[in-house]
Amino acid sequence: MAEQTSAKYKRILLKLSGEALMGELDFGIDPKVLDRMALEIAQLRGLGVQVGLVIGGGNLFRGKALSEAGLDRVAGDHMGMLATVMNALAMRDALERSNMPTRVMSAIPMSGVVDHYDRRSAIRALNQGDVVIFSAGTGNPFFTTDSAACLRGIEINADLVLKATNVDGVYTADPKKDPTAEKYDLLTYSEVLEKQLGVMDLTAIVLAQDHDMPLRVYNMNDTGVLGRLMTGGEHGTLIVSGDKA
Ligand SMILES: Nc1ncnc2c1ncn2[C@@H]1O[C@H](COP(=O)(O)OP(=O)(O)OP(=O)(O)O)[C@@H](O)[C@H]1O
Numbered sequence: 001m002a003e004q005t006s007a008k009y010k011r012i013l014l015k016l017s018g019e020a021l022m023g024e025l026d027f028g029i030d031p032k033v034l035d036r037m038a039l040e041i042a043q044l045r046g047l048g049v050q051v052g053l054v055i056g057g058g059n060l061f062r063g064k065a066l067s068e069a070g071l072d073r074v075a076g077d078h079m080g081m082l083a084t085v086m087n088a089l090a091m092r093d094a095l096e097r098s099n100m101p102t103r104v105m106s107a108i109p110m111s112g113v114v115d116h117y118d119r120r121s122a123i124r125a126l127n128q129g130d131v132v133i134f135s136a137g138t139g140n141p142f143f144t145t146d147s148a149a150c151l152r153g154i155e156i157n158a159d160l161v162l163k164a165t166n167v168d169g170v171y172t173a174d175p176k177k178d179p180t181a182e183k184y185d186l187l188t189y190s191e192v193l194e195k196q197l198g199v200m201d202l203t204a205i206v207l208a209q210d211h212d213m214p215l216r217v218y219n220m221n222d223t224g225v226l227g228r229l230m231t232g233g234e235h236g237t238l239i240v241s242g243d244k245a
């Protein structure tokens with residue numbers, strides 16, 4: 001039976017930045033950030049919203065940085081994807097401690113550790129109220145977890161892909177480097193592509209554009225925003241097609 005929801009969205013795909021999981025640390029995972037995110041996700045489940053998660057790996061390894069340090073790029077990307085599985089295991093632990101049944105699926109088979117990704121099983125698990133974490137990105141090198149988030153969001157027919165990051169939305173330039181950068185409330189996919197706005201990788205934007213998947217970028221350090229977004233609040237930046245902007 002379809003779950004009742006008082007929220008604007010029935011099913012979302014939430015992409016959490018790996019880097020933001022570090023919290024105050026220089027590397028790794030800050031358990032306080034995991035616990036806070038688990039509480040926010042519990043709020044969504046309380047509203048009846050089905051939640052798919054993709055977690056980045058930037059707190060541990062990124063293939064590009066490893067290859068710049070001399071490692072083979074594909075080996076580096078494999079390490080990055082494995083990093084996302086570690087983050088997924090840590091997030092599952094935090095979610096289950098908050099009494100939320102959680103499934104971790106991996107695009108790279110990892111028998112005995114997590115389930116192999118299967119779209120139909122994922123949709124069944126979401127319908128029965130489990131949080132589903134899609135780990136190991138797309139399973140292919142040269143991609144990022146932004147693309148994995150859009151891909152899985154489209155596959156599970158999510159109503160919205162949310163990118164939870166450590167800036168307030170999409171700006172005219174990287175706000176960490178340019179203090180004069182200004183934030184957009186609304187953008188079209190074409191504007192993000194034309195202006196090459198770097199908050200999300202452009203492959204992910206093209207995929208979302210091709211499938212008309214709305215995207216929202218917001219700051220995951222703002223407690224309570226996620227719940228408010230589900231009930232029609234406006235935070236961060238919404239990215240949609242020209243006819244909906
Ligand atoms: N135009 C822009 N608007 C906003 N942020 C931008 C822009 N250009 C670059 N950025 C940067 O993009 C970053 C996005 O960060 P995030 O950590 O989510 O990246 P990621 O690589 O997708 O995730 P991960 O940390 O998991 O690797 C922000 O921290 C910000 O500094």
Ligand SMILES: O=c1ccn([C@@H]2O[C@H](COP(=O)(O)O)[C@@H](O)[C@H]2O)c(=O)[nH]1
Nearest residue numbers: 056057063077080081137138143144145
């Ligand atoms: O589909 C994918 C997704 C990710 N990777 C590698 O993992 C790291 C971590 O992901 P982020 O999106 O940067 O957080 C990424 O840098 C890639 O090296 C991948 O190869 N394929």
